[in-house]
Amino acid sequence: MKTNTLKMKMPIKTLASLCALTLLLACKPAQQTTVEPPEAPEVTTAVAPAAPEAAPAAPAAPATPAEAAPVAAATGTVRYDAQPTGSKCKMEGTSTIHDWTMESAVIGGFMEADANFPVSALTDAQAAKPKVEIFMPVRSFKSSYKKMDEVMQDHMNESKHKRIEYKLTELKPKSPAGTTGAIQFDAVGELTINGTTKTMTMPVTIEKKDGKMRVTGSAAVKMTDYGVKPPAPTILGMPTIKTGDDLKITFDWVSAPKG
DSSP: OHHHHHHHHHHHHHHHHHHHHHHHHHHSOOOOOOOOOOOOOOOOOOOOOOOOOOOOOOOOOOOOHHHHHHHHHHHHEEEEEEOSSSOEEEEEEOBSSOOEEEEEOOOEEEEEEETTTTGGGGTOTTTTOOEEEEEEEGGGOBOSOHHHHHHHHHHTTTTTOOEEEEEEEEEEEOSOTTOOSSEEEEEEEEEEETTEEEEEEEEEEEEEETTEEEEEEEEEEEGGGGTOOOOOOEETTEEOOOBOSEEEEEEEEEEEEOO
């Protein structure tokens, strides 16, 4: 029995020793291993090649006349529109009984001229050609007699040609250069009556005052030159009044800058 007891004690001591050794090894702090980071690779900075010099900018193309024209027109031309009041036109004629007169207070139209007109028209040929277009309704002319108005409208074919029209061609100076105020010209233009157009010359006076343009003038015309038969009213088939062929037209036209 003793022999068996000893044989069992030896393995127990040995086992205890192994356990103690294992605990000591487990409690010993682990040796830390320092791992150095890998050396950073050398960075090579690439140098970009210099950009080629920019080619010089092409010079701007010169403005064409079409592009320059609006600027010149905007800065050098003034438009004058006919005013609703202040204008008048009178036709004077003769008859076998008495002289007669018809008047209109309606003169429409416009004028486009340079800023220094009419003074500039005395020395500048281009300034002496302003754009002028005017008109007068035939029905706007009135006399003291309604029947006379109806006869004149009928002979002037008012139903087909409702307006008397005028377009200026050029102005020929009569006043000396340097004249201011009321300036005199001979106006050459086209007068249209009854659908017939004739070139005529008439004296006019042009004055710019208080920003408005006033044109006055007179002209002598013949009815038959424009296809108008002088009225000759009859009673019971017998002529009672015979109208003369000659007419004197005088006018006073007022216009002002547009707007």
